[in-house]
Amino acid sequence: MTELVTEGLKVGFRAFDTARDYSNEHIVGRVLEECLKKAGLSRKDVFITTKIGNSQQEKGDIEGEIEKSLENLHTDYVDLWLMHWPYPGYFEKTWEKMEKVYAQGKVRAIGVANYNMRYFRKLFSADIEVVPHCLQLEHHPMRTADDILAFCKEKQISIQAYSPLCRMIPAIRDNIILKQISVSKGKSIPQVILRWHYQHLSVPVFKTLKPHRLGENFNIWDFELTEQEMRQISSLDADYKYHLESVSCPGY
Amino acid sequence: MNWANQPQTLIDDFRLLKNFHSILRHGGKILISIMPFSGLNKKTGLLDTYKYVGTMDWTLLDPVFRDEAIALRENPLRWGKKKALRQIVSHFLGREKPKPLLNGAMDEHNPMTEEEMAEDAQRMMDGWAAEFGINDFDEPLSEVNRQGREIRINVLKELIDFSTERGYEPIVVILPVAKQLANLFSEAFREKYIYSFLRSVEPEVRTLDYLHDETFQDPALYFNSFCLNKRGREMFSTDVCSRIVQ
Numbered sequence: 001m002t003e004l005v006t007e008g009l010k011v012g013f014r015a016f017d018t019a020r021d022y023s024n025e026h027i028v029g030r031v032l033e034e035c036l037k038k039a040g041l042s043r044k045d046v047f048i049t050t051k052i053g054n055s056q057q058e059k060g061d062i063e064g065e066i067e068k069s070l071e072n073l074h075t076d077y078v079d080l081w082l083m084h085w086p087y088p089g090y091f092e093k094t095w096e097k098m099e100k101v102y103a104q105g106k107v108r109a110i111g112v113a114n115y116n117m118r119y120f121r122k123l124f125s126a127d128i129e130v131v132p133h134c135l136q137l138e139h140h141p142m143r144t145a146d147d148i149l150a151f152c153k154e155k156q157i158s159i160q161a162y163s164p165l166c167r168m169i170p171a172i173r174d175n176i177i178l179k180q181i182s183v184s185k186g187k188s189i190p191q192v193i194l195r196w197h198y199q200h201l202s203v204p205v206f207k208t209l210k211p212h213r214l215g216e217n218f219n220i221w222d223f224e225l226t227e228q229e230m231r232q233i234s235s236l237d238a239d240y241k242y243h244l245e246s247v248s249c250p251g252y
Numbered sequence: 253m254n255w256a257n258q259p260q261t262l263i264d265d266f267r268l269l270k271n272f273h274s275i276l277r278h279g280g281k282i283l284i285s286i287m288p289f290s291g292l293n294k295k296t297g298l299l300d301t302y303k304y305v306g307t308m309d310w311t312l313l314d315p316v317f318r319d320e321a322i323a324l325r326e327n328p329l330r331w332g333k334k335k336a337l338r339q340i341v342s343h344f345l346g347r348e349k350p351k352p353l354l355n356g357a358m359d360e361h362n363p364m365t366e367e368e369m370a371e372d373a374q375r376m377m378d379g380w381a382a383e384f385g386i387n388d389f390d391e392p393l394s395e396v397n398r399q400g401r402e403i404r405i406n407v408l409k410e411l412i413d414f415s416t417e418r419g420y421e422p423i424v425v426i427l428p429v430a431k432q433l434a435n436l437f438s439e440a441f442r443e444k445y446i447y448s449f450l451r452s453v454e455p456e457v458r459t460l461d462y463l464h465d466e467t468f469q470d471p472a473l474y475f476n477s478f479c480l481n482k483r484g485r486e487m488f489s490t491d492v493c494s495r496i497v498q
Contacts, residue, residue, distance in 0.1 A: 241274065244275055245274040246270065250270050252270075252274060
């Protein structure tokens with residue numbers, strides 16, 4: 001992880017995404033501290049996102065959980081704190097408690113992950129005080145989630161996309177439309193998709209274990225997709241999800 | 253719902269649905285298979301819970317048996333130390349008897365004669381009578397079964413609400429049985445154990461009733477009086493698939 005983070009910082013990456021349920025918050029905290037120091041950067045130069053998981057929602061001590069996350073991450077605030085899942089039976093109450101933590105300034109922004117319209121409707125009918133600042137969801141050309149994105153645009157909720165490349169499954173890797181655009185732009189398919197995200201204001205959150213991929217994924221600023229190309233890429237939508245929500249969140 | 257595994261209760265059907273429904277797209281169909289005794293009291297135990305350890309999310313496992321079932325999965329020798337030790341010894345002595353890989357479920361024909369099918373049908377009825385504590389199928393439901401039915405009416409209702417709320421279409425499928433068994437299900441029996449149960453569940457949903465379908469009562473499609481063989485399953489699945497998209 002140290003090698004990847006060092007390389008990422010060198011390339012220009014400044015955002016880091018983790019979650020309590022990834023069981024690596026403490027490692028991220030330690031490595032980030034070490035790498036920032038080595039790179040001559042400070043905490044304020046990076047954007048840290050973490051998430052509160054279902055088992056913590058069930059326990060109910062939401063304020064206590066942020067303290068644990070801050071300790072794990074060696075910081076006194078996180079930039080974005082997400083509710084990892086709309087855990088049935090708990091998520092409305094969790095949001096209410098997250099709002100209180102937000103008011104204390106321990107988190108700069110609060111948001112939700114993996115919400116669909118059904119859960120947004122439920123959350124908004126619960127008389128919330130703070131509109132989520134961000135939604136993180138599985139979003140890529142095979143899952144454009146138009147209804148959710150339109151809703152978020154209306155409510156000014158920013159979008160983060162996880163699995164933004166749809167894990168480069170064969171349906172993406174071998175897709176003729178993506179191949180044609182890739183050839184015409186002289187860019188790789190991942191670069192084309194990441195540019196597609198950028199142009200419709202979705203922030204891709206990707207992971208790689210290969211340092212050289214970091215540079216490739218970052219190099220998307222010297223070309224632009226036309227409106228037609230954007231539409232062509234969006235036409236791949238099949239409401240396909242690489243990650244099944246109900247497997248991670250039973251009763252979803 | 254699950255037709256590929258051994259029979260399971262409506263409660264476990266619902267648990268599996270909660271765990272895996274996201275594989276469906278909006279508008280997906282959820283088939284709820286119903287048998288005559290789906291609405292009765294069925295005690296579940298350690299074995300039922302054990303079946304789902306590793307498949308179902310642990311939070312959905314029956315809390316009464318969860319811890320023990322997980323412990324058994326982690327250490328299967330606890331099921332029966334003597335039997336396990338005997339098998340280990342047999343293995344090393346070269347006396348192990350391999351279990352046949354195939355059973356009748358894979359057959360494309362029915363290995364039973366007409367007479368054997370009739371006997372099997374009666375055996376099924378006797379087995380269910382014992383399993384559900386029924387002395388006489390014409391008698392009113394016992395208190396235990398009446399209470400069990402109330403619970404299952406609510407489970408089915410919740411299952412239907414859960415499905416529709418998420419944009420799926422729940423469809424009840426009353427499964428077919430071979431004619432020898434169907435003949436033992438009188439109209440009064442069907443009314444008491446199936447139709448009145450389904451009528452108690454609101455809201456009403458689309459129902460595919462194969463119990464009266466003579467095409468699927470053909471003994472050639474079964475490997476016993478109750479279970480379709482491979483040919484029967486293929487025919488049945490094709491028929492269900494063509495009907496649910498209508």
